[in-house]
Amino acid sequence: MKKILTASALALLIAGCAAAPTIDSVSAAAPLTLSVDGQSVLPKLHPFHSEELLYVPARALLEYYPGELKWDNAHKKLIFTTNSSRTVLSPGSSAIQVQYTQTDGAYEDKLEGPVLLKEGHVYVSSGAVDLLTGAVAKLAASGGTVNITSGDVSTSVRVPKEPLAIAAGSSGKVKLYAARKEGSTYKGFILEVNGGKHSFNWKSPRLVSYPPELHYADVDEDGKPEAIVILSLGTGTGISQEEVHVVKPEVWKEIAVPAAEKAASAAVSSQISLDSGDVVVRLELAGSTPSKVALRLPGRAGDGGLDYFGKQAGIGAVTYYKVANGKLKAETSLSVGMLESMGRLMLDYKRGGTGLILDSIKFEPHDTTEQYVEKE
Template identity: 40%
Template sequence: MNKKLAAGAAILLMSAILACTPAPQQVQAADQIELLVDGEAAKAAGQPFYKGKTLYIPIRVLGEFYPYTFHWDNRRKIATLKSSDGASVFKAGSKLATAVGMGEVVLSGPVLLKNGHLYFPAYDLNTFTGAELVTDTSGRVDIRSGSMSTSVRVPTEPIAVAEENPKVKLYPALKDGDKYRGFILEAEGKRLRFNWEIPRFPNRPPQLFYADVNGDGKPEAVAVFVTGYGTGVYAQEIHVVSVKDGKEIKVTPPETAAEELVASSIQLEGSELRIDLNLRGKSPKKLQLRMSDAFPDYSYRTEIGFGGVTYYRVEGNKLIASSAGDIGFAYYIGDFEFTYANGPDGLRPESVKLKNLIDEISVEGQDKPAGK
């Protein structure tokens, strides 16, 4: 189920008003069925069962996907699931659902009441949540919730494993639609919790490193997350954790460090653009860059800009940030590579060098900076 359909299904779930039709039906007794959500026992009250060939699961299992307030009208046999987005109303015996923006939806079977709990066909769970069901001959029914689950249980599979030490793992604590809310870091026999909120991009998973990036003789866990991407934009967020005490180490972003380590000026001289650079820090260097055939009417910056495209990585025991320098909106001339070291207030870049300069730029008086 694609993301757009899943989002629409979420609106359906929180807005649907189930029509009142037949009276409750009697159901057959069944053997115990183990209901799992993402590999863990479901928290919903009620025992799944088969009626004929149709598997029924408790309506309260929807709480594994969307937080709600539950109300039961015993006289009318109606369950109401209220949230900040609206309400879902289920009536025992009803098979027809009416959804805002989608019209009528016919369930594969009527809603049933059994032993004080309300049930609906498991087949229809995908329509409402985007989740998939996997069954086996042992009586297990596993709901694979994908991006829609808001379960607070720790998933059994990590989303990142450190290449330097496969025992260092990162787990999301809460999946909430397109976001991760909270993480658990597993390292050195410890399970450390952090309240990081990160967008969820399945095709750009987090990276996890384990190296002594601050030079204290003990390895740190370095988690790198993609927080946004698009034309001319690639943003990452970094978290460095001292496993020995569980504290997070502050990391100065490269665009902030550039205010101290990179001095620049940009001037349009006729049809030529002149860029003067003074790279400071541990390995200082002065460069003069020139671009012929510049655009006279283009709105160039007066100095190099940073923050549009940033990549973090760990090489050996060094934390490195590659930040593209721009001379106009999404007009990048090359990568400024910042190498970090420990400072009085955490990790700060101690040096910077220019790499991957575009072909239109020449370096006056010396060789062009090399690529990676």
């Protein structure tokens, strides 16, 4: 059987259908408790064993998976509809039907065991949970609790017990949670500030080595601190990207911040030319402290000339953000040719208009390229 990872296939399991006939094959068992992502849930609904299969109450997934459900009492079917699909589950059957609402595609699949109704509540086998969602439902070693934990491909809307990040200096009062995760992607976040919470639909990869950063500082100098979220968008050979979100928590409003590479591109003009076998890179930087920089690469004209180096420098292959001394700062790379980095453009932001704008920008060569900077 293939794994079904759509939200519709997940959510079709999560409603009680008291109007449907009850299945009587459920065997008596000692009461078990249920835990979802480490948190106890549904104390009055107990998992049980039936026909050697472990069953858990499907209502537990209400906190775990998104979806809106409608019970078709005339046909005794549970229907789940999203903006992309429509899924039907027939109580007492292990067969499911999925139809994509934006196309004519449809298919059927079969679960490990049928969905059961016990005392008016829907239960699904632990194996079906794994098959349909990627989450893992299994009996704990103690034998008294069934744990449902997120898998790599699970789609979760449950706020985890542990935050992804806590802002330094906030006394633990500024936190960032994953609102939803789908496969290798975070699809939404929840920001908590001083006990209040608000969700945002930001997206970023789920990168263990590059977790989100969270800061709490008055970066727009209005006398009230903002929550600053820095998300990694991915890394690769010669490439690394981040994005920043600045939120005013008293109104839960995200203020405008120009991306570092765009702000730098608007503030820096460049020209690459050849001079007696050398390659010369000239930069003019605007901002609150305008400056001019020239780099001379000796003997490099023969390395393909302007066909290789181009006529202008590239900006933005590597971008990072940080908060230091109460200011939002960024750095983005400046390169020539095939992402041959010459150094970094260092940006400071300040308050302006309805958000932040570029304050100052300067060029810093690498240790290996500092020798090429021409003295004025």
